[in-house]
Amino acid sequence: MRDWTHGGLARGLLAATALIFLVAGLGLVAALFLGAWRFLGEPSALSNLFGDFWDPLRNRYGVLPFIVGSVVVTLGALVMAVPLALGVAVTLAEQRTAGMKDFAVRALTVLTAVPSVIFGWWGLQMVVPWVRARVGGPGFSLLAAGIVLALMVLPTFSLFFFQSLERVPQSLREGSAALGATPDQTLWRVAFRAAMPGLTNGLLVGVARALGETMAVQMVIGGQTALPSSLTSPGATLTTQIITDMTVFPPGTRGHAVLDIMALLLMLGMYVLVRLAERWGSVS
Amino acid sequence: MPPEIRVEGLSVWYDRHHALKQVSLEVAPGEVLALIGPSGCGKSTFLRTLNRLLEEGGRARISGRVFLGDADIYDAAADIPDLRRRVGMVFQAPNPFPFSIFDNVAYGPRLQGVTDRQALRRIVERSLQQAALWDEVRGKLRRSALTLSGGQQQRLCIARALAVEPEVLLMDEPTASLDPMSTTKIEELVAALRGRYTIVMVTHNLRQAARISDRTAFFAEGTLIEVGPTRQMFTAPLDPRTEQYLTGRYES
Amino acid sequence: MSWIWALLLMSLTIASGAVAQPRTEHLSILGATSTLGYLRAAVPEWERLHPGYTVSISGGGSVAGVVEVSRGRVDVGVSDVTPQKEWTGGVRLVRVPLGRLPILVIVHPGTGVSRVSAAEIEALMTGRVNSWRQVGGADLPVVVMSRPLASGALSVVEQKMLSGRRVTTRAIVQLSNGAMLAAVRETPGAIGFLESGVVPSGVLAMAIGGDRYNPRNALAWPYFAAPALYYRASQGSGPAADLAHFLGSQGYRRDYGLYGAAS
Numbered sequence: 001m002r003d004w005t006h007g008g009l010a011r012g013l014l015a016a017t018a019l020i021f022l023v024a025g026l027g028l029v030a031a032l033f034l035g036a037w038r039f040l041g042e043p044s045a046l047s048n049l050f051g052d053f054w055d056p057l058r059n060r061y062g063v064l065p066f067i068v069g070s071v072v073v074t075l076g077a078l079v080m081a082v083p084l085a086l087g088v089a090v091t092l093a094e095q096r097t098a099g100m101k102d103f104a105v106r107a108l109t110v111l112t113a114v115p116s117v118i119f120g121w122w123g124l125q126m127v128v129p130w131v132r133a134r135v136g137g138p139g140f141s142l143l144a145a146g147i148v149l150a151l152m153v154l155p156t157f158s159l160f161f162f163q164s165l166e167r168v169p170q171s172l173r174e175g176s177a178a179l180g181a182t183p184d185q186t187l188w189r190v191a192f193r194a195a196m197p198g199l200t201n202g203l204l205v206g207v208a209r210a211l212g213e214t215m216a217v218q219m220v221i222g223g224q225t226a227l228p229s230s231l232t233s234p235g236a237t238l239t240t241q242i243i244t245d246m247t248v249f250p251p252g253t254r255g256h257a258v259l260d261i262m263a264l265l266l267m268l269g270m271y272v273l274v275r276l277a278e279r280w281g282s283v284s
Numbered sequence: 285m286p287p288e289i290r291v292e293g294l295s296v297w298y299d300r301h302h303a304l305k306q307v308s309l310e311v312a313p314g315e316v317l318a319l320i321g322p323s324g325c326g327k328s329t330f331l332r333t334l335n336r337l338l339e340e341g342g343r344a345r346i347s348g349r350v351f352l353g354d355a356d357i358y359d360a361a362a363d364i365p366d367l368r369r370r371v372g373m374v375f376q377a378p379n380p381f382p383f384s385i386f387d388n389v390a391y392g393p394r395l396q397g398v399t400d401r402q403a404l405r406r407i408v409e410r411s412l413q414q415a416a417l418w419d420e421v422r423g424k425l426r427r428s429a430l431t432l433s434g435g436q437q438q439r440l441c442i443a444r445a446l447a448v449e450p451e452v453l454l455m456d457e458p459t460a461s462l463d464p465m466s467t468t469k470i471e472e473l474v475a476a477l478r479g480r481y482t483i484v485m486v487t488h489n490l491r492q493a494a495r496i497s498d499r500t501a502f503f504a505e506g507t508l509i510e511v512g513p514t515r516q517m518f519t520a521p522l523d524p525r526t527e528q529y530l531t532g533r534y535e536s
Numbered sequence: 537m538s539w540i541w542a543l544l545l546m547s548l549t550i551a552s553g554a555v556a557q558p559r560t561e562h563l564s565i566l567g568a569t570s571t572l573g574y575l576r577a578a579v580p581e582w583e584r585l586h587p588g589y590t591v592s593i594s595g596g597g598s599v600a601g602v603v604e605v606s607r608g609r610v611d612v613g614v615s616d617v618t619p620q621k622e623w624t625g626g627v628r629l630v631r632v633p634l635g636r637l638p639i640l641v642i643v644h645p646g647t648g649v650s651r652v653s654a655a656e657i658e659a660l661m662t663g664r665v666n667s668w669r670q671v672g673g674a675d676l677p678v679v680v681m682s683r684p685l686a687s688g689a690l691s692v693v694e695q696k697m698l699s700g701r702r703v704t705t706r707a708i709v710q711l712s713n714g715a716m717l718a719a720v721r722e723t724p725g726a727i728g729f730l731e732s733g734v735v736p737s738g739v740l741a742m743a744i745g746g747d748r749y750n751p752r753n754a755l756a757w758p759y760f761a762a763p764a765l766y767y768r769a770s771q772g773s774g775p776a777a778d779l780a781h782f783l784g785s786q787g788y789r790r791d792y793g794l795y796g797a798a799s
Contacts, residue, residue, distance in 0.1 A: 055702065057685065096342055129722065138679040138723055140708050171379040175441070177340055178373040179392040179448060180365040189391070194382050223684075223709025234708045244709060247597035248686035250623060 029267070035251065035260035049261065054225040056245065056255045063262055065227045069142060069235040070266075073217065074210045076146025076231070077153060081206070084150075085157030090187065092158075093165040105162070111155035120219035123148035128220050137232030140222030145237075148216050153206040160205060164198020165191055196280075204277045208270055214239040238262045286451040286482040287353035288313045289334065294348030296329055296338065303329050305506045307348070311499075316474065316483040318497035318514065320490060322534065326506040327486050331454050334484065335371040336364055352452070369396070371452040372445030377461050378437035380429035380444070385412075385421050388429045388440055392448035407447050415443035416473050435466025442473065453477065455485040459492065471496050490530065494518050502526045504534070563591045563779060567601020567614030568688055569712055570637055570731040571763045574792035575614070575783065582782050589775060597686040599623060605766050611776040616688020616761040628769040630777065632784040635794035636760040637731050639689050640749055641697075641742040642717070644726045649673035654745040657697060660727055663704025668725060681719055681728030682707035688761050689713070689731050696759055697744070731761055733793025754795040763794070 039045055039061070051062030092104050127147050132139030168191045176186040192199070222234025223244055236244070242259050249255030289311040296304035304326045311317050319327040332338040333346060336357060350357050357367050369392070380388050389408040390398075398404055408425065412418040417439040421432070429440055438458060445453060455474070459467040474483060474496050487493050493500050494514060501511040502523075510523045521527045528534040565575060572595055579591045596604070598615040605613030606624040616637070619629060641657065643649065647668045652660065659665040660678055668676045682703045683690045694702060710716040713731050720726040721738040734751055735741040741749050749757045765780040789795075 053705070055705070057702075124718075132723065138677075138708060138726070140719070140723075169379070171375060171377065172381060174337060174340060175375065175379040175381065175444075176391070178335060178337055178368055178375075179395060179444065180367075180369040181395050182365055185395055189395075190381055218711065219715075223711075224706055225709070226705040234706075236709075244684045244711065245686070247600040248684065250599065250603040253622060 032260045032264050032267075035257055036264055037257070038252075039254055039257035039261060049258070052227045054241075056249070056258065059254070061255075061258045063238070063241075063258070063265070065225060066236050066238045066241045066262065067265065068227060069221070070211060070237040070239070070269075072142050072228070072231070072235070073145045073149060073221070073237055074207060076142065077149035077210045078203075078207065080146065080150035081154045081157055082203070085154055085161050088154075088158040089161035089165055092162045093191075105159065108155045108159045108162075112159060114152075116152060116213055116216040117219075119148050119152045120216035123216060123220040131232065135232050137230075138222065138234060140220060140234045141232045142221065142228055142235045143231040145217045145221040145235075146231075148220055149210045149213060152213065152216060153210050156209060157202055157206045160202020161195075161199055164195040164202060167198060168194045200277045200280055204273060207273060211266065211269065212239060214243050218243060238266050286313045286480070289452065289482060289484070290351040291333075292349045292351070294330070294333060294346070294350060296326075296333065297345045298343055303344075303506050304333070307508045309501060309508060309511060311482055311484060313482055314479045315498040316478050316485065316496055317511075318493035318500045319484065319486045319503060320488075320493050320500060320529075321503035321509075322529065323488075325503040327501075327503045328456055330503065331373075331456055331484060331486050334452070334454055335368050335373055336362075337368075337373065365395075369448050370450055371454060372448065372450035373454040374438070374441050374445055374456065374458045376457040378434055378441050380432070380437050380440050382428065382430055384426050385429050385432070385440060386425040389443050389447050391444060396448065408443075411443040411447040412440075414446050414477070415439045416469065416476075417443055433466070435462050435469060438462060438466065438470060439473065442470075450481065452482045452484070455483065457486050457488060460488065467492075490518075502529065504529070561589045561775060563589060563612070563776060564610040565591060565593045565612045565614060565765075565779075566596050566604050566610040568598040568616045568763055569595040570616060570689065570761060571614055571634055571792070571794065574634070574789055574794060577788075577792070578783050578786050579779075581786075582779055585782075586775070586778075591779065597684075598688040599686045602629070602766060605629065605768060608768065611767060611771070612780050613766040614763060615766060616763045617691050619766065629766040630769050630780070632765040632767075632780040634763045634765060634784055635789055635796045636755065637763055637793055638733055638749060638754055638757050638795070639692055639759045639761055640730050640732055640735065641744060641759075642720050642728055642730050642736075642739040643742055644720055644722075644724055645738070645740050646724045647673045647676060647727070647740075649742070650740045651743040651748075652745075654697075657742070657744050658699070658701060661693070661698055661703050662701050663706050674725075676725035679723055679726045680704055680707040681716055681723075681726055682709050683713075683716065683729075684709055684711065688763070689729055692759060692761050693729050731793070733790070733795065760795075 048061050050064055051060065052064040053060045053062045054065060092101060095101050123144060127144045128139040131137065131141055131144045135143060172190050172194055173186055176190040181189065217237055218240040221236060221240055223236050223240060224234035225236060225241070228235035242262055245255065246259060249259060291307055291309045294304060294307045295302070307330060319330065321327050329338065333350060338344045338346065346358065352367070352370065356362070381391065386408055389411050390404045393404060393407050398407070409418065412421060417436060420436060429437065432440060459470050462470065471492060474485070477483065485497065497514045499512060500514045500517045502509045502517070504525055510517065510521060510526045512522070517526065518530060521530060525534060565579070572593065575593050579593060583589060583591055598617045601613035601615045602619040602623045604610045606627040606629065649668055649671055652671055656665070656671050660671065661680060663680060665671060666678050668674050668678060680703065690703065694700065708719070710719050710728070716728050717730055717736055717739065720728045730736070733754060735749065747756070747758060765783060767776045767780050771777055
């Protein structure tokens, strides 16, 4: 086979694709900034923006309830999914037979590809009634959204965690065992620490998926625009509110500018997370 | 005084493969025993039976008895973590944990529940001095162990093994991946540790075995062919196979 | 490398095939979801009467319907609400009414309330009453279900039923008419509103201030959306206009909850 990456035409094509990607990415951010500027340029835009009351038809654009919603739902999903995923990853990593590992990895990979609307539908059928019956409130809630998200990111987390544990060299495990460590001690004190960059990386991918997830969350969170008062009260996240109000604010309107700001906030949040993960993920 | 090691009728199988056949051997307290022999002769396997690390892989079957002092380490009631505390090990390739230098050396003591910072600091300093690494890393203990050179990493692994105050030190070709300078340092270190620890060391380097060991054991095809004082082994071996190996004519 | 050329050749063949085919005209309809059922039933008939034309239908909401038709991105927009200048950008649209679509207030059967006064419905929907006991029902919290701001039904409810007041911000927002029905049906204490010509099973339809909805006398019910089709006036006698007027004149709209001719 010819090394076609070195042909002139092929190289041109590759460069063009890279350029398109770059322009599209930067263009998106630029478009969001331009859209957002219309609102950000106004006097007292920030105090309006970080208020807790959302009633855009009366020019009240407080996005605080959605920021709270996004953070609470994502954190809730992490609290539920991370320990479970670590359990799955450890169980798999301890498996001695390669066939079992292969099967589990394949199954998990398939699960990560399940469309989110399926999780949303399942949440509507199972989680919402369960929360209503067992925990209280109307069922549509931050809690329900957190549970649905937790199940959604569980395969992603498990896969990443498992793979980073697998990459811990056998020599480190042996070194630990030779010093008198029990398998548990080796796991907690060496394997997890050595796998930390991979673990944080997986965590980040999962958080990104949770934070950005819209459809599954929208179906169970209730879409309430007031500041949520508890885990069982309905709420909204930045993404679900964007999809709810997108059609009422055509581009160019003030409301659309606020939706642009919400999208920028999401990107900013992800950027901060990536930077944090880079710091935590590096080995001391 | 370190304990003696007494091995009686030790056999190891990997699945069908009979890797070690009826090995009986004694290691005197405080001596350095070198294990030599062609690749795949069973000497590394033998080494790993002495701290029961062979069982970590899960595939090996072991029969026979190994006494450390008076106790059979293959007794059903034997405490494996305690055995491994008493029998330290240094591996072929340096395997420092991806932690700081300090945390590497403090790893073993911490496993045993030492949490006092002062005590840990004393142990770390003492172990690094014993491993002849202290002068090179003092004041840099917070740095990652991975920033050290290969030879320094291997001495760090020795310090890590010494930190739990073992009685026996197993070394599996500890200089195989090192340059001549670092090799010399490790050999000097082994010479300095002789007497305080019972040392069993696998090596491919015959001159190294001749330089640093009190006695030498020659393995071939899973069998212990011959064991005796190093000087005698290298000058007048009893078994013709040993002579063939030492003169480079042995073919397995 | 040869597979790349094969791929290129294949796509070229397909593209040229599309160009060479006999010309078909494509029209698009987009907007309020409440009338999608009727449109999906009626459009194939128009297509049969007009060979060479294909029509696509998609939802997106009333506002989107007006915006998209004004900007020329679709041929016909569907909307429950009166177009505002901010949406049309000054483009002149022709309105073809589809009739009245009743908006029912539905409640979960467990509330024990099926008749309220005008003041009570306002108090319930604006969140001033939060237990059904306060309006003579069970000891259950009131769970208000609403629709997004883009919903035509919501604006009708707020303007006609709540005399301009807003549905409580504590309301749970359901993205579609169907989701609203499912949610009210399953949530004890729920109250919401539904665009429908019949009372679905599993929920109660509220009588409000003495008016009770009856499908046989739907035009007497005071709360309704008035969905309409919009096309650009500049397309005066084109196929889009023909399609819109055809859809506005089919008698069986009633089967889909659309009553009367104009509003």
